Amino acid sequence: MKKETLEKRTQLANDMMYYIYTHIDTHIDIEELSQDLHVSKFHMHRIFKEAFGKNIYESIKSIRLQKAANLLVTNKYSTISNVANECGYSSQSSFIKVFKERFGMTPKAWRQGGHKLYSNEILKQSKNAMHSQADFSSLIPTIVKMPSIESYYIRNQGYNVNVKETWQKMQTWILTHHIQDSTQIALLHDNPTITPLAECQYIACVSTSKEQKITSQRLPKFKISDGVYAKFDLQGKHGDMLKFIHWVYHEWLVKSEYETTTKPSYVIYKKNNFLSEDGEFDISFYVSITF
Numbered sequence: 620m621k622k623e624t625l626e627k628r629t630q631l632a633n634d635m636m637y638y639i640y641t642h643i644d645t646h647i648d649i650e651e652l653s654q655d656l657h658v659s660k661f662h663m664h665r666i667f668k669e670a671f672g673k674n675i676y677e678s679i680k681s682i683r684l685q686k687a688a689n690l691l692v693t694n695k696y697s698t699i700s701n702v703a704n705e706c707g708y709s710s711q712s713s714f715i716k717v718f719k720e721r722f723g724m725t726p727k728a729w730r731q732g733g734h735k736l737y738s739n740e741i742l743k744q745s746k747n748a749m750h751s752q753a754d755f756s757s758l759i760p761t762i763v764k765m766p767s768i769e770s771y772y773i774r775n776q777g778y779n780v781n782v783k784e785t786w787q788k789m790q791t792w793i794l795t796h797h798i799q800d801s802t803q804i805a806l807l808h809d810n811p812t813i814t815p816l817a818e819c820q821y822i823a824c825v826s827t828s829k830e831q832k833i834t835s836q837r838l839p840k841f842k843i844s845d846g847v848y849a850k851f852d853l854q855g856k857h858g859d860m861l862k863f864i865h866w867v868y869h870e871w872l873v874k875s876e877y878e879t880t881t882k883p884s885y886v887i888y889k890k891n892n893f894l895s896e897d898g899e900f901d902i903s904f905y906v907s908i909t910f
Contacts, residue, residue: 629839632670747858760849767845770824771838778819786893848905882907
């Protein structure tokens with residue numbers, strides 16, 4: 620495949636995903652989207668599936684249900700019908716049906732504590748997380764307005780040990796191109812508190828200074844969304860990270876009365892546990908919030 624064609628397809632896939640995230644509370648018309656992007660519907664579906672491993676409709680459904688699962692817990696004053704509307708469902712009954720298919724319980728049961736039982740089963744998929752003794756109860760975030768961050772990236776299917784191999788590839792790219800001033804970022808496309816770890820899309824990103832001229836076109840680029848975020852500074856070992864994310868979504872967010880948005884959370888590494896010899900990290904974790 621020609622380099623320029625690959626770049627164009629990658630950009631198109633990212634534009635589609637960005638559109639879905641920003642219009643998730645509306646009816647997403649695929650026909651209209653294909654016209655806006657000046658590409659046939661068939662071609663659009665094929666490019667999306669190649670980039671993300673699942674079709675557009677599956678992705679829309681997954682993102683809607685992730686948002687709904689979070690809102691049911693964090694937005695205590697919204698009815699189930701309100702949540703359904705905010706996530707783009709035309710009726711409460713259709714929302715309850717697809718929610719139960721996805722999570723094995725009704726939205727009401729989820730809200731009444733079922734979310735913790737579901738998340739704990741996901742946590743058990745990581746031995747390191749289960750062995751973590753870390754306590755986050757004293758952590759207090761700062762609320763920050765973040766600009767969009769342009770970054771090169773490698774997409775990784777799964778939030779597990781194979782992430783290390785992806786970061787090693789990224790490190791090879793950094794060293795090969797003599798990149799001096801860069802920031803390593805992890806974008807969590809899926810929420811690992813409610814998505815089985817093998818299905819999570821984890822994206823290893825590198826942001827470089829504007830002065831840095833990079834001739835390689837091997838890695839695609841995209842922008843991490845700007846917005847208002849709660850920023851947590853944290854140090855620890857590999858297994859602590861997943862346990863921390865569970866704490867943010869199920870303890871801190873609920874007590875704080877903030878709501879999260881559909882924008883993915885991300886991590887800025889000062890020390891990357893996937894690349895460090897001792898397996899320890901020093902990070903800032905950003906979760907998108909609204910009030």
